[in-house]
Amino acid sequence: MSYSNKRLSLVAAACALASTHVSAEDSSLTNPNISAVLDGFYQTGDRGLGGRSEGFGLGETELAISANIDDMFYGKVTAILEVHDGETEIGLEEAFIQTMDLPAGLGIRAGRFLSDVGYLNNQHLHTDSFIDRPGAYRAFMGNHYFDDGVRLTYVAPTDLYWTMGVEVFKGDKMRAADMYEEHEEHEDHEHEEEHEEHGPRDYDTVGVYSAFTKFGGDIGISSSWQVGLSYLHNANGKVMVEEGEHEDEVHVDEEHDHEGHTHSASYTGENTYIADFVYKWAPDGNYKYQHLTISGEYFRVTDTFAFEEGDHDHEEEHEHEESHGDDFFEGWYLSGVYQFSPHWSAGVRYGEVDTFELHGDHLDAQKLKETELSLAWHSSHFSTVRLQYTNQKGTNFDGFEDDNIVSLQYVMTLGAHGAHQF
């Protein structure tokens, strides 16, 4: 060890003496990478779970600035402009710093950033091969989960790729609907005292903890793969339902409002487990002309509802506990995309989401099945025009029953655009 230390210090000395003619053209504070993403579409129907809506519209218009801050840190800011119901919203999707100089394969990211759970979540929307994220992402991750927090990652020094990470987030977007506040808005005054007694729900200010690991490698020269396992603990994820209080129909409207727009996860639970895989193939490993990507993810969200005892007795109390004790949400998708020439690619994706909706004091099962076919034309790496056909079949799913939807979309990037992830 002392030997290698000595060597390191010698290297350090040599480096200190060496002229630092790092080319000025590389991204630095004087010349940061600035990029924008333009995304527009026309669609013949509304998609469930906060997907794109009917008519003309804009997706996320993204403006990003990134650069090495100094020897130690890299920073990135991504602002998002979205238009919903005539209102232009400005959002901050990323505003993080990332360490660049930690030893032993460690890295820390802090600020607002995309969580690294699952496969798609840490990828930007404009790199997707379909017009919307899979239903499972729209249901459980609020489309894609980014939040304020900190992440620690470790990459093992092995030939088999192996990385591990833990994240802690504020978790506001992942909060379960607050039933009590809901009631204050449209319940009778006779309940008010009761509400004050309980008060608004006392949310944890640090709400989300996650841990993930990913493995990957090559199979021969043509194929590569990666698998991942993630766990996300959401301290505020369980919907608290007070038994006996809701004789009339109660929906968790604020969070389940599919007519409007929400950045929050529609269906939350205390524990989320994600398994993901991706497999890519290109002839001789040459991605220029043809390549195939097959990916899939499975989500399981548990501890979704808690039925608390009300102030007055309820006959069916125990019955409910039995029937709701093991309720969990589930979602998955499987996707295959083939680029058959540098200008054309086609994809097919199928996914399901199984959830429950709260109606009064009982839960109704819901299901959404989505089948999607997409065909994209790429003028260059920076511009895509996509035609997509979607069939969504809903069972007890916000009125979605069996819709055939056609979408036409463009996604284009301008400016210096960063490298893409696997």
Place this chain on the structure above:
Amino acid sequence: MRINSKKLIMMGALCSAFITSAANAQLNVFACEPEYAALAQEIAPEAKIYSATSALQDPHLVQARPSLIAKMRQADLVVCAGADLEIGWLPMLQMKASNNKVRSTDKGLFYAAEHIETLDQLEQVDRSMGDVHAKGNPHLHFDPRKLLKVASALSEKMTALDPEGAAGYQAQLADFSERWQQAIPKWEEQAAGLKGKKVIAYHSSFRYLFNWLSIEQVADLEPKPGIPPSSSHLAKLVSRSQEGDVMAILVTSYQDERGANWLGERTELPVLVLPMSVGGNSDSKDLFSLYDSVLTLLTNVE
């Protein structure tokens, strides 16, 4: 017996741990392209060298895949062409690999293009020009004199990273330089007949080769850099090809041959697939045989 065998296993584990750490004393080199793996091999034959791409893979378009992250995580030195050739994947690998040794050119990162004068540097770059880079053409390994400068700079970099191996690197560089300098006039003599010849080629992949041998690329199969041949563009090239002065249509080992073949059939011009790097054909086993193979293929046209 049991205790003994346990002890043996423990000793074995210790030994292998020791051997591993001894092996770590050799440089672990991650090369972005096979030509730089070959160059590193010439200067540090003892080093553990891995090439991220093969000569059949377009280095502009590489996936920042898990195996590459794992290899970069362990590297002491990353050797790449530079001039933004790897801009679409190298920064992602560096970010994901969390290896602070190979993060900047002050340390274990080496860009060949920074040690020579690149051709075709641009003042102004616009995406409408296609996939071009202000820093000039990065496919510099087909200029033997520039490559020799790169070899010398690489030897210095290895010495800085591994001062104990300095003598070895310098001796290997001297040996390589001598053999390379002997080969250059031989190659130039062999290629004398190619001087002033006109070719149609795919991309500016052989810009340095043509510059060295005074071959003129009169047309590009790509309508714009990085944009694959379109039928309308190829149709335009037919008339150019039929002027009678074009020697051949050239593509590299990782480029699609269909456009070239289509043009070749219509114009009865020979289509040559030249190895872009070491491993691009069965003859190209190192940098010397790569040059030999390219020149043999070109001179055989006549």
